[in-house]
Amino acid sequence: MDKRTRRQFLAGALMTGAGVAILPPVAKASPRRLDLTASPGVADPNFVAGEVVDVNGSQVAVIDPDGAQRQLLISSTAQVWKRGGLGTAPLAVGDGLYARGLINPAGVLDVDNLWVGILNLSGSIVRSASQNMTIALDRTGQAIPARVHPGGMAVNTATGDALADSFEGLSRGDRVRVIGYCSNDNRGGITVTRTFPSLDEVETDSSQSDEGPLPVVKVAASDGSVSPDDVCVYNYKYLATWQCCGGVNACGSANAGIDCSPPPGGTGKCGTCRTDRQGIAWPATYDVNGENFCAAQNVANCNPSADCIVSLPRVNCGQYITVSGLCTGQEISVPVNDCGPCQHCHDEFGCKGYKRVEFDLTACSFTAIGGGLSGGLIDVQCGVSEQC
Numbered sequence: 001m002d003k004r005t006r007r008q009f010l011a012g013a014l015m016t017g018a019g020v021a022i023l024p025p026v027a028k029a030s031p032r033r034l035d036l037t038a039s040p041g042v043a044d045p046n047f048v049a050g051e052v053v054d055v056n057g058s059q060v061a062v063i064d065p066d067g068a069q070r071q072l073l074i075s076s077t078a079q080v081w082k083r084g085g086l087g088t089a090p091l092a093v094g095d096g097l098y099a100r101g102l103i104n105p106a107g108v109l110d111v112d113n114l115w116v117g118i119l120n121l122s123g124s125i126v127r128s129a130s131q132n133m134t135i136a137l138d139r140t141g142q143a144i145p146a147r148v149h150p151g152g153m154a155v156n157t158a159t160g161d162a163l164a165d166s167f168e169g170l171s172r173g174d175r176v177r178v179i180g181y182c183s184n185d186n187r188g189g190i191t192v193t194r195t196f197p198s199l200d201e202v203e204t205d206s207s208q209s210d211e212g213p214l215p216v217v218k219v220a221a222s223d224g225s226v227s228p229d230d231v232c233v234y235n236y237k238y239l240a241t242w243q244c245c246g247g248v249n250a251c252g253s254a255n256a257g258i259d260c261s262p263p264p265g266g267t268g269k270c271g272t273c274r275t276d277r278q279g280i281a282w283p284a285t286y287d288v289n290g291e292n293f294c295a296a297q298n299v300a301n302c303n304p305s306a307d308c309i310v311s312l313p314r315v316n317c318g319q320y321i322t323v324s325g326l327c328t329g330q331e332i333s334v335p336v337n338d339c340g341p342c343q344h345c346h347d348e349f350g351c352k353g354y355k356r357v358e359f360d361l362t363a364c365s366f367t368a369i370g371g372g373l374s375g376g377l378i379d380v381q382c383g384v385s386e387q388c
Helices: 006-015 363-368
Strands: 047-056 059-063 069-082 096-103 109-116 118-128 132-137 143-148 153-157 160-164 175-182 190-197 217-219 231-243 280-282 284-286 320-325 331-339 344-349 354-362 378-387
Touching: 047 069, 047 363, 069 096, 096 363, 118 143, 118 231, 153 344, 175 344, 190 344, 231 363, 280 284, 280 320, 284 331, 331 354, 331 363, 354 363, 354 378
Parallel strands: 069 109, 143 190, 153 190, 231 354, 280 331
Antiparallel strands: 047 059, 047 096, 059 069, 096 109, 118 132, 118 175, 132 143, 153 160, 175 190, 217 231, 231 378, 280 354, 320 331, 320 378, 344 354
């Protein structure tokens, strides 16, 4: 088989489609019903993560990570993602899920969006073939077998999503982010529904003119003067992805084999990371005592491209960051709970066309600003408050 370059692979993906079923559209969280009644950093009543213990028609019972039972109501308009499709596979006892909606007066979550056993992984390819590849994960270096989703997979390209039915064009040593689910068969590994091939270099053009730091917003005294007690907010616009942490059994680990995705037991650098709670991983982080600095690009098995590393302020564990979804208009305030992510670049993504992945939100926070987990990335603005 002739070896194709990554660019040829992406160009070919744009031409693919005949005889292949197009994946359903990415599930997007519903902005009309967002109501964050919980304090930042604690449980969000409108988000549930856990394991399904009972299914009775549209009513679903889930045990959350704290051992509490949560009730979900899944209407006909709810978007349920499972095994790469929307509404194509029923929920079952043992499924690990994330769900976002609106808690009703009876304490039941009226679900808008739900994802079953979804994985978001990034790393380097150590073996590649047409239908299969092996990825060495960032941070842990664990080797995960991967295969193409039977209906094809979405590929992020410079001109938008394309459909591909193979991994051709991706080679050993290439970096990639994938969205998918545990294959749960005797072959193990994950099945990939979406790929984000990484870029070694980032070409700047007008569509990325507002990616990066923004002018400082200064909160000054009423007379317009500036004192040492004034607060300046430093804003940064880049892409954010989402993370799985804290041993929360909802990101593909419920039915995972040892060669897929063991339950993520780590709680991150800050010791507080739980993907079912509000939080953000920041690439330049001190621990809770303001000591032991961590730079994400120096974490083992990270190896980002130099073009993808940007200068960001150093923050402390527990410090609050204002995160705004630039395509959704939704905003939350969340605490720093980890050091990360591995800073990678991809082709233009989202309504802003940003390329640099600089932030890592919990699944709870990612969906709270309107992100769909099966989409993998979202354009954001992050505001850091400091003394002027």
